[in-house]
Amino acid sequence: MTIKAVVFDIGNVLIEWQPERFFDSVIGGQRRREMFANVDLHGMNDRVDMGENFTDMVMATADANPDWAPEIRLWHDRWIDMAAPAIDRSVRLMKALQAKGTPVFSLTNFGIQTYDIAARVYPFMREFDRDFISGHMGVIKPDPQIFQMLEDESGLSGDALIFTDDRADNIASAKARGWNTHLFSDPAGWADRLIAEGLLSEEEAQ
Template sequence: MSTVVTLVLDLGNVLVPWHPERAFEGLVPDEDVRRFLEDVDFPELNRSLDAGRDWADARHELSAMGPWYADMLDLYLANFPRTLAGEVPGMARLVRELHDVGLRLLGLTNWSAATFHHAVPAAPAIGLLEAVVVSGQEGIIKPDPRIFALVVDRFGLMPASTLFVDDSSVNVAAAHAAGLPAVVFTDAGRLRADLRARGVPVAAA
């Protein structure tokens, strides 16, 4: 008998690969892309956008560094679909199997509200999820414990029968601290094995 009733999946690099530098490929020299990403501390900038920061506010801040930086942010936003490189190998098949056996499937992602509409076109398996909690829409970002509590409360989850999957060990640790069983995602085969070990009726890899 399965110990998992609900699976809560991260999206970026779990269901859909994300490579921000691809927004600039063929448009900006690689060395300029590296300079932009480093100068603006892109991981922190992206995190603020995922947390609900307005893009116009971010653009205004970068424009103080120089017009080029604001132009690069505009280019990134305009070409955001290019950063989503298809689907993570094996995950679309696994999600379809889980959907077919009746496992409840939800998403919990750190993602800007302004770009989230690109998710399903890039990785149609995301459309099989019952719902996705998007940090940029909620104004709360993983690993903040409040976002895990939000998911549990909004969907009436029983934590003991829920499994959270994320490629970030920090987020997995935060989920554990919030009372949710969780595993670090490495690849579809490993997740499939983890689910089978918990009694979920999916095929072996």
């Protein structure tokens, strides 16, 4: 079947998402490692990505962990510094696909409030042909339900879709549904895949 839509993850595909790197730069690597070992910050973030209120969730986590409260609050107050910078070539690939008339969807683990914060800085996040944002959907990747919801809402499934994501577990879930998949490591590799699929020319993929 001809590919009819291209599905992009956002974090570490279109914008870098590196909380550990941010905290290393602010509090140092040793203290960051201690904090992440003692506080389930990624679990907190998953709950935000499933639709819980960003501010309430971070502040409640800070209150529950007073030894780390000032650092945890940075997750809220400087969140955009963890979600930076944009991966410019990936953004160009997204726009090149759309310029050729190929629909581009997002499929992303992202909170309701944090998506709005990011979209103010990265306007391309408002330019997908269809948005599939976990915070609004109430489920996160790699749960098969989120892939089913995209299929149901778009009317596309199986090899009519090609999906890129930086996490192998998310790729495995999509592959299990018959989607074409690409494990993202860098934009050059993704560009090569889009060229190989006949979706872009080499010139268009620059």
